[in-house]
Amino acid sequence: MTMRYVQEFRDGAAAQVLAHRIERASSRPVNLMEVCGTHTVSIFRHGVRGLLPPPVNLLSGPGCPVCVTTNADIDKAIALAGQNGVTLATFGDMMKVPGSYQSLQQAKADGADVRVVYSARDSVRLARDNSQRSLIFFAVGFETTAPTIAAALLEAEQLGLTNFYIFSVHKLVPPAMIALLESREVRIDGFICPGHVSVVIGSQPYEPIARRYGVPCVISGFEPLDVLQGIEMLLRQIGEGRSEVEIQYSRGVRPEGNPLARELMYRVFEERDADWRGLGCIPGSGLKLRPQYRAFDAEEAFAVKPPPTKEHRGCLCGDVLRGVITPPQCPLFAKACTPEKPIGPCMVSSEGTCAGWYQYGSSS
Numbered sequence: 001m002t003m004r005y006v007q008e009f010r011d012g013a014a015a016q017v018l019a020h021r022i023e024r025a026s027s028r029p030v031n032l033m034e035v036c037g038t039h040t041v042s043i044f045r046h047g048v049r050g051l052l053p054p055p056v057n058l059l060s061g062p063g064c065p066v067c068v069t070t071n072a073d074i075d076k077a078i079a080l081a082g083q084n085g086v087t088l089a090t091f092g093d094m095m096k097v098p099g100s101y102q103s104l105q106q107a108k109a110d111g112a113d114v115r116v117v118y119s120a121r122d123s124v125r126l127a128r129d130n131s132q133r134s135l136i137f138f139a140v141g142f143e144t145t146a147p148t149i150a151a152a153l154l155e156a157e158q159l160g161l162t163n164f165y166i167f168s169v170h171k172l173v174p175p176a177m178i179a180l181l182e183s184r185e186v187r188i189d190g191f192i193c194p195g196h197v198s199v200v201i202g203s204q205p206y207e208p209i210a211r212r213y214g215v216p217c218v219i220s221g222f223e224p225l226d227v228l229q230g231i232e233m234l235l236r237q238i239g240e241g242r243s244e245v246e247i248q249y250s251r252g253v254r255p256e257g258n259p260l261a262r263e264l265m266y267r268v269f270e271e272r273d274a275d276w277r278g279l280g281c282i283p284g285s286g287l288k289l290r291p292q293y294r295a296f297d298a299e300e301a302f303a304v305k306p307p308p309t310k311e312h313r314g315c316l317c318g319d320v321l322r323g324v325i326t327p328p329q330c331p332l333f334a335k336a337c338t339p340e341k342p343i344g345p346c347m348v349s350s351e352g353t354c355a356g357w358y359q360y361g362s363s364s
């Protein structure tokens, strides 16, 4: 099925054709996991679940960068924002996410100078225009945003800024997928691999998942027909006993990814172990600034001691992010926890699984 224009990727008749193909290709119960917040939203918004036969179960994994950021890291960001002369800038999605005691939004209401920016470059401009203050950019995201953060840091260096810092909690997606498989907590028969992340990293980083763990991977686009076609490709692999990395999203992803973006990312960052909400510490899954950029590292420049971390009582976001439960299985879902009064990040973020279930319901 060849599609070119966005309307074609949302065509109802074509979706039905794909749904029939999926039904024919579905031979046994399977769990397919998407690891991308944009996929999660698309699946809910377009009612993809409702088009699938009962044996095909979709699980949402740790694909929302805001959701996987730990309380400890949010607490540290709040502590950094509370330093004299500091302005902390971050993306809007992070503002409402509760840390152990409060969110950045609450810290701002209490007097901390916290700003929402639309890009890392905006935070460089803020630093340039407010040279008497220290500007810390709270960098949350996956491989998709890391190259843009790297470019912003290089711009700050070129401008000679000495008041620009980065607090990086950036994470890498493939190590988290492997951690999920290693834990054997949930059976995963196939991965719908993230599109935007794969634009940068290409298909190679998923090869160990397909070869070593025998789990088929399909890099899919975000329109409903992309997702359905990606599911059909996974079911074909499963039916034929293959486990390979295939690219459904060929209009956006090349097997080699974007080498320039990766070069930029690794010029500035190096890998480190990182803590994920729900998954704990995953080796080599985070990005920290290389030693030559230490002067820009907020963790080096500001010694903060946040209060002891605590988790939100009763919130099962960690289980949701591992695909162990669906949001309605959390006792707080749609009762104590709603998008208006969220208790955990999965209900706050527009890409959060709990927010998706709340808005669109289980039939989506």
Ligand code: SF4
Pocket (backbone or CB within 6 Å): 314, 315, 316, 317, 318, 320, 327, 330, 331, 332, 333, 334, 337, 338, 342, 343, 344, 345, 346, 347, 348, 354
């Ligand atoms: Fe956490 Fe709320 Fe989701 Fe429950 S419904 S897991 S409390 S975000």
